[in-house]
Amino acid sequence: xxxxxxxxxxxxxxxxxxxxxxxxxxxxxxxxxxxxxxxxxxxxxxxxxxxxxxxxxxxxxxxxxxxxxxxxxxxxxxxxxxxxxxxxxxxxxxxxxxxxxxxxxxxxxxxxxxxxxxxxxxxxxxxxxxxxxxxxxxxxxxxxxxxxxxxxxxxxxxxxxxxxxxxxxxxxxxxxxxxxxxxxxxxxxxxxxxxxxxxxxxxxxxxxxxxxxxxxxxxxxxxxxxxxxxxxxxxxxxxxxxxxxxxxxxxxxxxxxxxxxxxxxxxxxxxxxxxxxxxxxxxxxxxxxxxxxxxxxxxxxxxxxxxxxxxxxxxxxxxxxxxxxxxxxx
Amino acid sequence: xxxxxxxxxxxxxxxxxxxxxxxxxxxxxxxxxxxxxxxxxxxxxxxxxxxxxxxxxxxxxxxxxxxxxxxxxxxxxxxxxxxxxxxxxxxxxxxxxxxxxxxxxxxxxxxxxxxxxxxxxxxxxxxxxxxxxxxxxxxxxxxxxxxxxxxxxxxxxxxxxxxxxxxxxxxxxxxxxxxxxxxxxxxxxxxxxxxxxxxxxxxxxxxxxxxxxxxxxxxxxxxxxxxxxxxxxxxxxxxxxxxxxxxxxxxxxxxxxxxxxxxxxxxxxxxxxxxxxxxxxxxxxxxxxxxxxxxxxxxxxxxxxxxxxxxxxxxxxxxxxxx
Numbered sequence: 267x268x269x270x271x272x273x274x275x276x277x278x279x280x281x282x283x284x285x286x287x288x289x290x291x292x293x294x295x296x297x298x299x300x301x302x303x304x305x306x307x308x309x310x311x312x313x314x315x316x317x318x319x320x321x322x323x324x325x326x327x328x329x330x331x332x333x334x335x336x337x338x339x340x341x342x343x344x345x346x347x348x349x350x351x352x353x354x355x356x357x358x359x360x361x362x363x364x365x366x367x368x369x370x371x372x373x374x375x376x377x378x379x380x381x382x383x384x385x386x387x388x389x390x391x392x393x394x395x396x397x398x399x400x401x402x403x404x405x406x407x408x409x410x411x412x413x414x415x416x417x418x419x420x421x422x423x424x425x426x427x428x429x430x431x432x433x434x435x436x437x438x439x440x441x442x443x444x445x446x447x448x449x450x451x452x453x454x455x456x457x458x459x460x461x462x463x464x465x466x467x468x469x470x471x472x473x474x475x476x477x478x479x480x481x482x483x484x485x486x487x488x489x490x491x492x493x494x495x496x497x498x499x500x501x502x503x504x505x506x507x508x509x510x511x512x513x514x515x516x517x518x519x520x521x522x523x524x525x526x527x528x529x530x531x532x533x534x535x536x537x538x539x540x541x542x543x544x545x546x547x548x549x550x551x552x553x554x555x556x557x558x559x560x561x562x563x564x565x566x567x568x569x570x571x572x573x574x575x576x577x578x579x580x581x582x583x584x585x586x587x588x589x590x591x592x593x594x595x596x
Numbered sequence: 597x598x599x600x601x602x603x604x605x606x607x608x609x610x611x612x613x614x615x616x617x618x619x620x621x622x623x624x625x626x627x628x629x630x631x632x633x634x635x636x637x638x639x640x641x642x643x644x645x646x647x648x649x650x651x652x653x654x655x656x657x658x659x660x661x662x663x664x665x666x667x668x669x670x671x672x673x674x675x676x677x678x679x680x681x682x683x684x685x686x687x688x689x690x691x692x693x694x695x696x697x698x699x700x701x702x703x704x705x706x707x708x709x710x711x712x713x714x715x716x717x718x719x720x721x722x723x724x725x726x727x728x729x730x731x732x733x734x735x736x737x738x739x740x741x742x743x744x745x746x747x748x749x750x751x752x753x754x755x756x757x758x759x760x761x762x763x764x765x766x767x768x769x770x771x772x773x774x775x776x777x778x779x780x781x782x783x784x785x786x787x788x789x790x791x792x793x794x795x796x797x798x799x800x801x802x803x804x805x806x807x808x809x810x811x812x813x814x815x816x817x818x819x820x821x822x823x824x825x826x827x828x829x830x831x832x833x834x835x836x837x838x839x840x841x842x843x844x845x846x847x848x849x850x851x852x853x854x855x856x857x858x859x860x861x862x863x864x865x866x867x868x869x870x871x872x873x874x875x876x877x878x879x880x881x882x883x884x885x886x887x888x889x890x891x892x893x894x895x896x897x898x899x900x901x902x903x904x905x906x907x908x909x910x911x912x913x914x915x916x917x918x919x
Contacts, residue, residue: 298713299707299713299714299715301710301713302712302713303712330713330829453830456829457828457833458824458826458831459823459833462823462824463609463865467869470608482828486824489718493727
């Protein structure tokens with residue numbers, strides 16, 4: 267009897283606070299910060315999109331160091347937030363621990379895979395997206411040399427570089443692709459000075475389009491390219507606005523959709539755990555065109571990119587994924 | 597790309613990477629020569645970078661940013677002075693404390709003001725020091741050997757770069773050719789003698805720390821508003837400690853300090869350039885080897901070639917007037 271009463275009260279309280287759907291979403295960013303103009307900002311945009319549509323408030327947290335992620339995820343889970351979304355591969359082990367402790371809470375991790383029955387792992391086929399921007403870079407390059415600056419030297423980032431190189435070489439087989447990594451530790455995501463130096467280096471060697479896949483370090487790449495009047499390519503979010511006229515395009519991962527869909531699915535009771543892989547086919551990775559770069563993408567480039575998109579979807583062009591065998595075929 | 601172009605490119609990179617080291621090492625030179633060990637150079641640089649980026653963003657003027665950087669750096673110096681000169685505290689502890697304060701405070705304030713994960717918003721136009729193209733650079737470019745060197749290494753740097761190189765002879769002149777410099781060196785060697793001559797040891801040391809603050813401010817401003825276009829978390833990344841190593845390496849003398857900093861900058865530039873390149877006969881060398889090279893070299897040179905580096909005698913010892 268008491269139990270029924272309590273449940274009734276609880277239901278009444280819940281329905282009075284939440285109007286659209288009874289979910290209490292939470293979001294944990296990566297250490298780059300909410301407004302990094304890149305990956306985390308995309309997640310933020312997704313949560314905002316859901317909030318605007320349904321009026322459901324969400325809570326978020328910006329860890330400033332690698333040790334805070336687990337605390338934040340556990341904190342949200344223990345306070346009854348559901349689903350709890352953590353963006354960044356850095357929270358993989360934290361997610362494994364916390365998700366096992368709270369089997370009734372739904373979790374989502376972006377950019378990594380956690381094999382638990384209550385976790386949805388959202389991963390992207392960055393190789394395909396990078397192939398497309400590589401193709402555009404190859405067509406925009408006048409010198410026949412293009413560059414890639416990665417953040418931390420990990421297989422995920424090599425995957426970006428490998429897809430990019432394949433795309434660039436599909437334009438001209440003798441295309442030269444310089445590849446550099448900012449560093450080998452987490453500090454590499456936050457070192458725009460070194461990223462800028464590496465970019466300058468590549469420009470001195472003749473590269474005229476440089477693709478950054480380096481988190482906040484990437485801002486150094488875009489800056490240096492703009493200072494030297496060369497093209498750059500942004501990553502994760504649409505970064506075309508950072509230096510209009512210099513950023514050729516951006517390889518956008520629709521992290522916003524991943525966040526939005528997770529909230530929506532749970533609200534509509536359609537949440538599924540397991541690995542969700544997003545490629546070109548599902549619109550999970552795209553190259554960004556907006557007012558800032560419309561003039562830079564010529565009709566021929568657009569046609570070639572459209573054709574490559576169709577070919578990848580049809581399966582006639584296969585983009586090699588570096589992470590499958592830790593090798594790049596080029 | 598032939599070898600000469602590579603050389604020019606690396607040289608240009610060397611200059612850009614050395615400047616914050618030169619400013620910081622000169623900053624350390626003044627304070628250590630006056631007998632104040634300054635391990636807080638890193639913190640000064642970081643705090644100055646943050647202040648410079650914030651003020652440059654708000655005001656839209658790089659010069660105001662620079663002044664702000666210098667101001668906060670002098671402020672940090674004065675705290676160091678208050679702790680270690682006035683209150684005779686341990687200079688290492690005070691310096692380390694300042695480093696921690698700078699590392700934490702910049703992120704917290706940056707996050708509170710701009711909510712970009714501790715970064716400050718990007719700067720454009722006049723809010724940054726942009727490269728200056730020296731007269732005739734484009735004309736000279738086609739002249740063999742000298743042309744590319746002039747156009748790519750000497751020209752095309754920002755004003756702070758030229759100021760850094762100007763600061764080296766200026767520091768030498770101040771230290772060795774002025775009364776202030778003579779007294780400053782004396783107070784680092786034998787403060788009791790300076791005191792006997794009727795000169796205030798504390799005031800002299802405070803003045804040395806003001807100079808340190810000014811130079812530290814330049815270093816921070818260079819990082820945030822000349823080399824980059826924003827403040828980034830912990831962007832000094834240990835440069836303060838490397839500058840300190842360069843200072844010891846150079847035996848506390850201005851011109852050798854510059855050369856030591858250029859050497860560290862050069863090794864850094866080579867490390868960046870060699871990444872992923874293969875060397876004839878050896879093949880591709882892991883980039884970590886090049887990244888470790890400056891430190892390995894420091895050990896070897898310090899142990900084998902430089903000989904004993906004598907620090908100023910009174911360094912690290914608080915001066916007590918009467919014992």
